[in-house]
Amino acid sequence: MPKKQKTSSVYTRCNEYKDIFRVDDNVLFCNHCNISIDWKRKSTVDNHCKSQKHVFNVRSQEESQNKTQQLTLSSTQAVSESKKQLIEDLIEAFATADIPLEKVNSLLLFFKKHVKNGGSIPQAPTLRQNYLPSVFDKHFQSLKLLFDSKPVAIIMDETTDDCARSVVNTLFCYHNETKLVSVDFLERVNNTTMGQVLTTILTHFNISFNLPCLFLSDSAAYMKKCHCEVLSPLMPQLIHVPCCAHIINLIGYVSCW
Known part of the structure; x- marks a missing residue:
């Protein structure tokens, strides 16, 4: 007695190809190509799955999905x-x-x-x-970290910026390191304000007043007064050295007159 052939339907054919096809109104559609396929012959369905257009569409959709895939929190960070x-x-x-x-x-x-x-x-x-x-x-x-609690040498100088504001630049020297550590804008520049600026900077860098050894500045009268009346009582070990370049500049300026 011959074997009874297994009957197929559009739904059984669709189930043979998981996630590739769908059934709509008893018509088999390709999810990737969005076209209808004759489902009655399995060879016809197989040929469609092997076609260049179908393979290209599958690959393009997979790449697009990977690009739009949400990143994990760690990846985003x-x-x-x-x-x-x-x-x-x-x-x-x-x-x-x-x-x-x-x-x-x-x-x-x-x-x-x-x-x-x-x-x-x-x-x-x-x-x-x-x-x-x-x-x-x-x-x-x-x-x-570089100058914390170090016996630094101090360089201070006052100038003006493009807006005619008084700017005080302070540098620290320790061994082979010379760095600009502070830029301060002052409304008034005198021996008191300059001393206040320096003591504040030393406090910020955790430098005790008994550590600085040298104070270099120009030869302006208010800087000499700053050393004598403001800094020396706090740091008696501090030696004031007027800038040689500034002295030579003053000599050349006076000579021109």
């Missing part, structure tokens, strides 16, 4: 930290090379084209407002 590190390193490089941050605006297209994550670099105002403070804090902490 890693990407964010990588972008932040790039921006902070860029600010440090510009500061080291004495390049104004405004120059970044002219380089954004170059960064986006040639630098990995370069498209995440913002314009100069955002760099200055959101990223520069943290870069400065890291730099200041490194200075504190």
Whole structure:
């Protein structure tokens, strides 16, 4: 007695190819190509699955799905930290090379084209407002570690900036390291305000008043008075050395008259 052939339906045929086809109104549709397929002959269905168009559509949809797949929290944090590190390193490089941050605006297209994550670099105002403070804090902490509780030599000088403001620059020297440690803007520059600036800086760097050994400044009368009346009572060991270059400059200035 001959074997009874197993009857197929559109649903049984669809179940033979998991996630590839779907049934809509008794019609077999390909999920990837979005076309109807004659389901009655298995060979016809197999040929469609092997066709170049079907294989291409499957591959394209898999790649698209991988690109849009949600990142894990750790991956997202890693990407964010990588972008932040790039921006902070860029600010440090510009500061080291004495390049104004405004120059970044002219380089954004170059960064986006040639630098990995370069498209995440913002314009100069955002760099200055959101990223520069943290870069400065890291730099200041490194200075504190370098000069903490050290018998530093001190260099102070006052000048004016482009806005005609009085600016006091303070440098510390220890062994072979000479670093600018503070830039202060003063409304009035005299022996008292200069002394207050220096004592505040020493406190911030955890430097006891009995440690500094040398005080270098110009020969201005208020700086000599600062040493004699403000600093010497607090730091009797502090030796004041007027700047030789400033003295020579004064001599040349007087000689011209």
